[in-house]
Amino acid sequence: MAERPSAAALQGLRSAEDPLELKSSVALVIDQDTDEVLFSKNPEAVLPIASITKLMTAMVVVDAEQSMDEALRVERVALDTPKNNRSRLKVGAELSRGELMHLALMSSENRAAFALGANYPGGLAELVAAMNRKAQALGMHDSHFVEPTGLSSKNQSSARDLAVLVKAAYQHPVLREYSTSPDASVPVGRRMVQFRNTNSLVRSPIWEIGLQKTGYISEAGRCLVMQAQLAGRKLIMVLLDSAGRYSRIGDAERIRRWVNAKLPSQQALPRPLPEAAPALTAAVTESSGDLGRSGSDSF
Numbered sequence: 024m025a026e027r028p029s030a031a032a033l034q035g036l037r038s039a040e041d042p043l044e045l046k047s048s049v050a051l052v053i054d055q056d057t058d059e060v061l062f063s064k065n066p067e068a069v070l071p072i073a074s075i076t077k078l079m080t081a082m083v084v085v086d087a088e089q090s091m092d093e094a095l096r097v098e099r100v101a102l103d104t105p106k107n108n109r110s111r112l113k114v115g116a117e118l119s120r121g122e123l124m125h126l127a128l129m130s131s132e133n134r135a136a137f138a139l140g141a142n143y144p145g146g147l148a149e150l151v152a153a154m155n156r157k158a159q160a161l162g163m164h165d166s167h168f169v170e171p172t173g174l175s176s177k178n179q180s181s182a183r184d185l186a187v188l189v190k191a192a193y194q195h196p197v198l199r200e201y202s203t204s205p206d207a208s209v210p211v212g213r214r215m216v217q218f219r220n221t222n223s224l225v226r227s228p229i230w231e232i233g234l235q236k237t238g239y240i241s242e243a244g245r246c247l248v249m250q251a252q253l254a255g256r257k258l259i260m261v262l263l264d265s266a267g268r269y270s271r272i273g274d275a276e277r278i279r280r281w282v283n284a285k286l287p288s289q290q291a292l293p294r295p296l297p298e299a300a301p302a303l304t305a306a307v308t309e310s311s312g313d314l315g316r317s318g319s320d321s322f
Contacts, residue, residue, distance in 0.1 A: 029244040030070050030176065031264035039065055043277050046270035048244070049263035051182035052278055054256055055190060061258070061285075062278065066182040069165045070263055073238030073246050074131045075185060076173035078192050078202075081124050083153045084139050085195050091121035093142075100137040100172060110134045111218070116211050121197075126209065128202040130218040131237060133172040140171035147171070161187050176242035182261040185248050189259045192234055193250050199234045222247065223272060230279070233257070237271070247271040253279055254286040 031037060031048035039048065041064045049070065052062040060066075094117045112118075112126070112134040123139055126132040143150035147170070154168040163184035169177045180188070192198045205226050206219040221237040224230045231252040238246035244264035251258055260278060265271035 027241045029264050029266075030242050031065075031068065031244060032266075034068065034070075036065050036068055036264065037266060043274075043281055045262075045265075045274045045277060046267055047262040047265040047274045049182050049261070050274065050278070051186055051259075051261040052282070053186050053259050055193070055250060055259050056257060061282065063182075066261075067165070068263075069179050069181050071176040071240065071243035072173065072178055072180045072185065072263070073240045073243040074133075074136075074173035075180070075188075075236050075238040075246055075248055076168060076171065076178045077127045077131065077136045078188055078198070078236045078248070079154045079157065079168060080136050080139060080150070080171040081128055081198055081201075082188075082192050082195065083150060083157055084120070084124065084143060085197060086153075086157070087144060089120060089142075089144075091119060091124070091197075093120050094118070095120055095123060095138045095142050097123075097134050097138055098141055100133050100174065111211070111216055113212055118209060118211070122209050124197070125201040125204065125207060126218055128198065128236065129204045129207065129220050131173075131221050132218070133174060136172045158184070158188075161191055163187050173238055173243075174240060176240060182263060185261045185263075186259045189234060189248050189250055189261070202234050202236055203232050222249075224249075224275060245271040247275060249275070251279075253282045256286065258282065 036048040045064065048065060049068050050062060050064040051066045053060050097112045097114055097116045099114050110133055112132055123135040127135040127139060140147045140150040150171060151168055158166040165181040166184045167179055169175050203225050204220060206217060208215045208217045222235050225232055225235065233250040235249040244266060247262045249260045251260060260275065262271050262274050265274055
Protein backbone atom coordinates (compact mmCIF):
# COMPACT_ATOMS: atom_id res chain seq x y z
CA MET A 24 0.00 0.00 0.00
CA ALA A 25 1.44 3.37 -1.04
CA GLU A 26 2.38 5.83 1.67
CA ARG A 27 0.06 8.81 2.01
CA PRO A 28 1.53 12.03 0.57
CA SER A 29 2.91 14.39 3.18
CA ALA A 30 1.30 17.73 3.97
CA ALA A 31 4.30 19.48 2.40
CA ALA A 32 3.91 17.46 -0.80
CA LEU A 33 0.23 18.36 -0.96
CA GLN A 34 1.19 22.05 -0.59
CA GLY A 35 3.68 21.76 -3.45
CA LEU A 36 6.69 22.46 -1.23
CA ARG A 37 8.72 19.53 -2.52
CA SER A 38 9.15 21.28 -5.86
CA ALA A 39 11.08 24.14 -4.22
CA GLU A 40 14.74 24.22 -5.24
CA ASP A 41 17.70 25.31 -3.13
CA PRO A 42 21.44 25.67 -3.74
CA LEU A 43 22.29 22.69 -1.54
CA GLU A 44 19.84 20.40 -3.36
CA LEU A 45 18.33 19.24 -0.08
CA LYS A 46 15.76 16.47 -0.03
CA SER A 47 13.90 18.28 2.75
CA SER A 48 10.97 20.51 1.79
CA VAL A 49 11.75 22.84 4.69
CA ALA A 50 15.13 23.79 6.12
CA LEU A 51 16.46 26.44 8.47
CA VAL A 52 19.91 27.01 9.95
CA ILE A 53 20.45 29.81 12.47
CA ASP A 54 23.19 30.91 14.83
CA GLN A 55 21.99 30.06 18.34
CA ASP A 56 23.70 33.06 19.95
CA THR A 57 22.90 35.79 17.44
CA ASP A 58 19.74 34.43 15.68
CA GLU A 59 21.46 35.12 12.35
CA VAL A 60 19.78 33.09 9.59
CA LEU A 61 22.47 31.25 7.64
CA PHE A 62 20.20 29.18 5.40
CA SER A 63 16.46 28.94 4.87
CA LYS A 64 13.99 27.09 2.67
CA ASN A 65 10.24 27.50 3.22
CA PRO A 66 10.88 28.43 6.89
CA GLU A 67 7.36 29.73 7.53
CA ALA A 68 5.44 26.71 6.19
CA VAL A 69 3.22 25.23 8.91
CA LEU A 70 3.40 21.44 8.81
CA PRO A 71 2.93 18.33 10.97
CA ILE A 72 6.03 17.78 13.08
CA ALA A 73 5.63 14.14 14.23
CA SER A 74 7.85 13.25 17.20
CA ILE A 75 9.53 16.65 17.36
CA THR A 76 6.44 17.14 19.55
CA LYS A 77 8.18 15.15 22.30
CA LEU A 78 10.65 18.00 22.89
CA MET A 79 7.78 20.24 23.96
CA THR A 80 6.24 17.43 26.02
CA ALA A 81 9.51 16.90 27.89
CA MET A 82 10.13 20.61 28.42
CA VAL A 83 6.68 21.13 29.97
CA VAL A 84 7.19 18.13 32.25
CA VAL A 85 10.55 19.54 33.36
CA ASP A 86 8.89 22.90 34.02
CA ALA A 87 6.38 21.16 36.32
CA GLU A 88 9.29 19.99 38.52
CA GLN A 89 7.86 16.50 38.97
CA SER A 90 10.12 13.88 40.53
CA MET A 91 12.21 12.02 37.97
CA ASP A 92 12.38 9.06 40.36
CA GLU A 93 8.62 8.48 40.62
CA ALA A 94 7.53 5.15 39.08
CA LEU A 95 4.90 5.48 36.33
CA ARG A 96 2.84 2.77 34.62
CA VAL A 97 3.11 2.34 30.86
CA GLU A 98 -0.30 2.61 29.19
CA ARG A 99 -1.54 1.99 25.68
CA VAL A 100 -1.61 5.16 23.56
CA ALA A 101 -4.91 6.22 21.99
CA LEU A 102 -3.26 6.17 18.54
CA ASP A 103 -1.28 3.05 19.43
CA THR A 104 -1.79 0.71 16.46
CA PRO A 105 0.59 -1.76 14.80
CA LYS A 106 0.88 0.65 11.86
CA ASN A 107 1.81 3.61 14.04
CA ASN A 108 3.85 2.03 16.78
CA ARG A 109 6.51 -0.60 17.28
CA SER A 110 6.90 0.07 20.98
CA ARG A 111 8.96 -2.33 23.03
CA LEU A 112 7.61 -0.94 26.28
CA LYS A 113 5.14 -3.48 27.60
CA VAL A 114 1.79 -2.10 28.73
CA GLY A 115 1.68 -2.36 32.50
CA ALA A 116 5.45 -2.07 32.98
CA GLU A 117 6.66 0.49 35.50
CA LEU A 118 9.56 2.84 34.81
CA SER A 119 10.67 6.04 36.47
CA ARG A 120 9.69 9.37 34.99
CA GLY A 121 13.35 9.97 34.16
CA GLU A 122 13.64 6.66 32.31
CA LEU A 123 10.47 7.39 30.34
CA MET A 124 11.68 10.88 29.41
CA HIS A 125 15.01 9.42 28.32
CA LEU A 126 13.31 6.88 26.03
CA ALA A 127 10.87 9.46 24.67
CA LEU A 128 13.68 11.78 23.61
CA MET A 129 16.35 9.24 22.64
CA SER A 130 14.31 6.42 21.06
CA SER A 131 11.10 8.34 20.36
CA GLU A 132 9.03 5.90 22.42
CA ASN A 133 5.39 6.90 22.09
CA ARG A 134 4.23 4.98 25.14
CA ALA A 135 6.93 6.73 27.18
CA ALA A 136 5.76 10.18 26.04
CA PHE A 137 2.13 9.23 26.63
CA ALA A 138 2.93 8.07 30.18
CA LEU A 139 4.63 11.41 30.88
CA GLY A 140 1.49 13.20 29.73
CA ALA A 141 -0.96 10.95 31.54
CA ASN A 142 0.89 11.58 34.81
CA TYR A 143 1.18 15.34 34.38
CA PRO A 144 -0.68 17.35 37.05
CA GLY A 145 -4.26 17.47 35.76
CA GLY A 146 -3.66 14.71 33.21
CA LEU A 147 -3.35 14.76 29.44
CA ALA A 148 -5.73 17.66 28.89
CA GLU A 149 -3.73 19.91 31.18
CA LEU A 150 -0.45 18.77 29.65
CA VAL A 151 -1.65 19.72 26.15
CA ALA A 152 -2.90 23.07 27.47
CA ALA A 153 0.50 23.66 29.08
CA MET A 154 2.26 22.76 25.80
CA ASN A 155 0.22 25.35 23.92
CA ARG A 156 0.71 27.96 26.64
CA LYS A 157 4.45 27.35 26.52
CA ALA A 158 4.45 27.71 22.74
CA GLN A 159 2.68 31.06 22.95
CA ALA A 160 4.98 32.26 25.74
CA LEU A 161 8.00 31.44 23.56
CA GLY A 162 6.49 33.29 20.59
CA MET A 163 5.79 30.09 18.65
CA HIS A 164 2.64 31.49 17.07
CA ASP A 165 2.58 28.99 14.18
CA SER A 166 2.50 26.04 16.57
CA HIS A 167 -0.35 23.95 17.94
CA PHE A 168 -0.36 20.70 19.93
CA VAL A 169 -3.16 18.20 20.55
CA GLU A 170 -1.33 15.26 22.19
CA PRO A 171 2.15 14.45 23.58
CA THR A 172 3.57 11.83 21.18
CA GLY A 173 3.50 13.32 17.68
CA LEU A 174 1.38 10.51 16.24
CA SER A 175 -1.32 13.05 15.41
CA SER A 176 -0.77 15.14 12.28
CA LYS A 177 -2.59 17.96 14.10
CA ASN A 178 0.60 18.68 16.05
CA GLN A 179 1.96 21.37 13.76
CA SER A 180 4.65 24.05 13.65
CA SER A 181 7.00 25.94 11.34
CA ALA A 182 10.77 25.78 11.05
CA ARG A 183 11.08 29.23 12.59
CA ASP A 184 9.04 28.13 15.60
CA LEU A 185 10.98 24.88 15.96
CA ALA A 186 14.26 26.78 16.05
CA VAL A 187 12.82 28.70 19.00
CA LEU A 188 11.80 25.40 20.62
CA VAL A 189 15.28 23.93 20.22
CA LYS A 190 16.87 27.05 21.66
CA ALA A 191 14.56 26.90 24.70
CA ALA A 192 14.96 23.14 25.19
CA TYR A 193 18.75 23.49 25.07
CA GLN A 194 18.60 25.48 28.30
CA HIS A 195 17.66 22.27 30.17
CA PRO A 196 20.69 19.99 30.81
CA VAL A 197 18.45 16.95 31.25
CA LEU A 198 16.99 17.39 27.76
CA ARG A 199 20.44 17.79 26.25
CA GLU A 200 21.71 14.64 27.95
CA TYR A 201 18.69 12.45 27.29
CA SER A 202 18.23 13.43 23.64
CA THR A 203 21.88 12.82 22.70
CA SER A 204 22.51 9.51 24.50
CA PRO A 205 23.69 6.93 21.95
CA ASP A 206 21.79 4.12 23.66
CA ALA A 207 20.63 2.84 27.04
CA SER A 208 19.43 -0.29 28.79
CA VAL A 209 16.37 -0.04 31.02
CA PRO A 210 14.39 -2.62 33.03
CA VAL A 211 11.09 -3.48 31.36
CA GLY A 212 9.36 -5.98 33.58
CA ARG A 213 11.88 -8.70 34.42
CA ARG A 214 14.12 -8.02 31.41
CA MET A 215 16.74 -5.43 30.61
CA VAL A 216 15.87 -3.98 27.21
CA GLN A 217 18.31 -1.96 25.14
CA PHE A 218 17.21 1.08 23.15
CA ARG A 219 19.15 3.11 20.60
CA ASN A 220 19.03 6.73 19.53
CA THR A 221 16.93 7.26 16.39
CA ASN A 222 19.51 9.79 15.18
CA SER A 223 22.68 8.01 14.03
CA LEU A 224 24.62 11.29 13.96
CA VAL A 225 24.99 11.24 17.75
CA ARG A 226 27.37 8.30 17.26
CA SER A 227 29.47 10.10 14.63
CA PRO A 228 32.86 11.45 15.77
CA ILE A 229 32.63 14.36 13.32
CA TRP A 230 29.45 15.75 14.87
CA GLU A 231 29.24 17.66 18.16
CA ILE A 232 25.51 17.59 18.90
CA GLY A 233 24.12 19.33 21.97
CA LEU A 234 20.44 18.45 21.54
CA GLN A 235 18.42 16.65 18.88
CA LYS A 236 15.08 15.07 18.04
CA THR A 237 13.88 13.07 15.06
CA GLY A 238 10.33 12.56 13.85
CA TYR A 239 8.32 10.63 11.31
CA ILE A 240 4.73 10.01 10.35
CA SER A 241 3.62 9.88 6.73
CA GLU A 242 1.93 13.29 6.94
CA ALA A 243 5.14 14.90 8.23
CA GLY A 244 7.80 13.05 6.28
CA ARG A 245 11.21 12.56 7.88
CA CYS A 246 12.02 15.39 10.30
CA LEU A 247 15.08 16.38 12.31
CA VAL A 248 15.97 19.24 14.64
CA MET A 249 19.41 19.67 16.17
CA GLN A 250 21.70 21.99 18.03
CA ALA A 251 25.26 21.35 16.89
CA GLN A 252 28.62 23.08 16.98
CA LEU A 253 29.95 23.69 13.47
CA ALA A 254 32.82 25.94 12.42
CA GLY A 255 33.21 26.97 16.05
CA ARG A 256 29.64 28.28 16.26
CA LYS A 257 26.55 26.91 17.99
CA LEU A 258 23.98 26.40 15.26
CA ILE A 259 20.35 25.27 15.26
CA MET A 260 19.24 23.16 12.32
CA VAL A 261 15.64 22.29 11.34
CA LEU A 262 14.76 19.84 8.56
CA LEU A 263 11.13 18.97 7.80
CA ASP A 264 9.52 16.63 5.28
CA SER A 265 12.69 15.02 4.03
CA ALA A 266 11.82 12.54 1.29
CA GLY A 267 13.60 9.21 1.63
CA ARG A 268 14.50 6.99 4.55
CA TYR A 269 18.00 8.35 5.15
CA SER A 270 17.64 11.71 3.45
CA ARG A 271 17.39 13.84 6.60
CA ILE A 272 20.81 12.53 7.64
CA GLY A 273 22.14 13.22 4.15
CA ASP A 274 20.72 16.75 4.28
CA ALA A 275 22.34 17.37 7.65
CA GLU A 276 25.68 16.28 6.18
CA ARG A 277 25.21 18.57 3.17
CA ILE A 278 24.55 21.46 5.54
CA ARG A 279 27.57 20.57 7.69
CA ARG A 280 29.90 20.61 4.67
CA TRP A 281 28.36 23.85 3.41
CA VAL A 282 28.73 25.55 6.80
CA ASN A 283 32.35 24.45 7.14
CA ALA A 284 33.12 25.79 3.66
CA LYS A 285 31.12 29.01 4.03
CA LEU A 286 31.95 30.17 7.55
CA PRO A 287 35.44 31.11 8.73
CA SER A 288 36.46 28.64 11.39
CA GLN A 289 36.27 30.19 14.84
CA GLN A 290 38.16 28.98 17.87
CA ALA A 291 35.59 27.16 19.98
CA LEU A 292 35.46 28.31 23.58
CA PRO A 293 35.87 25.65 26.28
CA ARG A 294 32.46 24.24 27.13
CA PRO A 295 31.34 24.13 30.78
CA LEU A 296 30.67 20.70 32.18
CA PRO A 297 26.92 19.90 31.91
CA GLU A 298 24.87 19.62 35.07
CA ALA A 299 24.20 16.05 36.05
CA ALA A 300 20.83 14.79 34.86
CA PRO A 301 18.87 12.15 36.79
CA ALA A 302 20.57 8.86 35.99
CA LEU A 303 18.91 5.76 34.60
CA THR A 304 18.88 2.74 36.84
CA ALA A 305 20.98 0.90 34.25
CA ALA A 306 24.18 2.06 32.61
CA VAL A 307 24.31 3.37 29.08
CA THR A 308 26.16 0.91 26.86
CA GLU A 309 27.26 0.79 23.24
CA SER A 310 25.71 -1.79 20.92
CA SER A 311 26.18 -2.56 17.24
CA GLY A 312 22.55 -3.48 16.59
CA ASP A 313 19.88 -0.86 15.96
CA LEU A 314 17.35 -1.74 18.66
CA GLY A 315 15.66 1.63 18.82
CA ARG A 316 12.97 0.90 16.27
CA SER A 317 10.08 2.14 18.31
CA GLY A 318 7.68 5.02 18.60
CA SER A 319 6.70 7.09 15.59
CA ASP A 320 10.34 7.05 14.43
CA SER A 321 10.85 3.56 13.03
CA PHE A 322 14.54 4.19 12.36
